[in-house]
Amino acid sequence: MTDLSPVPAFVAPDVIRSRFAAAMSRLYRAEVPLYGRLVDVVAEVNAATLRADAQALDGVPLAQAQLDVERHGAIRVGTAQELATLRRIFAVMGLQPVGYYDLSVAGVPVHSTAFRPVGAAALQASPLRLFTSLLRLELIDDAQTRALAERTLARRRIFTPEALALTARCEQAGGLSESDAEAFVQAVLPTFAWQRQAPVTQDDYRRLAAAHRLVADVVCFAGPHINHLTPRTLDIDAAQSAMQAAGLPAKAEIEGPPRRRVPILLRQTSFAAVSEPVSFAAGSGEGTHTARFGEIEQRGLALTPAGRALYDRLLDEARARNAAAPGATAEARAATLAAVFADFPDDLQTLRQAGLGWFRYGLRPGVTAQAAAVAAVAATVTTAEAAAAGCRDREDAGTAATPVDGGAQAGSVPAWLQALLAAGLAEARPIVYEDFLPVSAAGIFRSNLAGEPVLQYDVQAAQAAFEQALGAPVADPMALYAAEQQDSLAHLHAALQAVMPDALRAAPRGTHAG
Ligand code: OOG
Ligand code: NI
Secondary structure, eight states: OOTTSOOOOOBOHHHHHHHHHHHHHHHHHHHOHHHHHHHHHHHHHHHHHHHHOTTTTTTOOGGGSOTTSOOEEEEEEOSHHHHHHHHHHHHHTTOEEEEEEEGGGGTOSEEEEEEEOOSHHHHHHOOOEEEEEEEOGGGOOOHHHHHHHHHHHHHOOOSOHHHHHHHHHHHHHSSBOHHHHHHHHHHHGGGGSOOOBOSSOHHHHHHHHHHOHHHHHHHSSSSOOOOEEEOBOSOHHHHHHHHHHTTOOBOSSOBSSOOOSSOBSEEEEEEEEEEEEEEOGGGOOEEEEEEEEEEEEEEOBOBOHHHHHHHHHHHHHHHHHHHTOTTOOHHHHHHHHHHHGGGSOOSHHHHHHTTOBOEEEEEOTTOOHHHHHHHHHHHHHHTHHHHHTTOTTOTTTTTSOOSSTTHHHHHOOOHHHHHHHHTTSEEEEEOBOOSOOTTTTHHHHHHTSTTOOOOOOOOOOOHHHHHHHHTSOOBOHHHHHHHHHHHHHHHHHHHHHHHSTTTTOSOOOSOSOO
């Protein structure tokens, strides 16, 4: 009104995201009641796990454990324009594209990124991320079917005018006011809702589904309905049994690594997609479409490139062994997986020293920077001889297990930190994997594509084309984990230097890869 009116306060993107996540959760429970039952089953298992094991949260307070909010969901879009607009909309709620996933290697004609919060604070504020796939029309062989898909996609508008207007306002002003943020969440939600009225005839649906069920799922609807949401479970094996006991159509096997003392990466399971009614265009009939499911996940240590290479190799080996025994029960297959993974170290110290996982370093609670600095200085002096022998930056130099080349690098820490860890003054806490394993967990895709042939695409990963469609590069997940570990080291070093500026002048060493 007057030019003295205060600048409106903006709502933090993390807050907008947490409201969006809550709205999305309500929407999906209403649309897929079986998902609501899954959420209830998981909540019971989580409560029972916590009753039986007070350490199940690794010391994280329950209020911060995010057991009652979803960690991810997934959507699929059809055009570059849709993907690029999603990027802008998701940016309003603090989601950034991280990682490139080429799913054509799993026989699925899409490639993807994960829009996710970056950084511990943002993940803590609201962990929801959206795995987002773009259909690769060029992988549809038949020219007429491809043209049908293109025409159909070109006609649709998946965003509400209000969502577009509020996104543009946020970009211009640098944020959204309270009332705009509220309106934004309401305006964005319909894009992800199920829309029974299909814009295509039943014949066209059949033609597109014949190219690939996923093609029909993307092309034949008025919008990119959310296809699953995924809460966190503290014990995925117990949750899987509870799903089966509750009569949910759970998958037979948990995807990802086997059960271990130290969880790594991501384990997931889901229930089979439900059939939902569809009304086809021009009175061409009623039908059903089966795409939407419920999933649960348990996350563990983020692996370095060396750790991931070992993981991929062992998973391949377990798959090959299981493929050679086609009649094996789910239990037998799980036992094979566990046996093969015996080669993957399963204690934190070995994982760290062998450079297989990423860690955040800090002082143990109660340890002062002063006490740590004194110990660090003493250690730096006493390791001078070792340094002269050329192994100053290596923990357990010469003896550390290095199952995969390059492993030792990510696990190497400077001598002063090595001494603090050995003395119990500093600690290394595992960094949790915050990304996805859709290709190594292709079973989730497959379980919802029963009867679909596994297509062999003769294509290269097309990250550059994906980023062009997105209108931005995707962040490299490994670089994010490496930076988090590196930042923790730099922070710790700075804290020690602040209390003993003369003794610890040098920059932290041995931190190139970790
Ligand atoms: C996405 C599948 C990827 C996961 O958990 O790996 C995913 C999709 O089915 O569209 O959500
Ligand atoms: Ni998922």
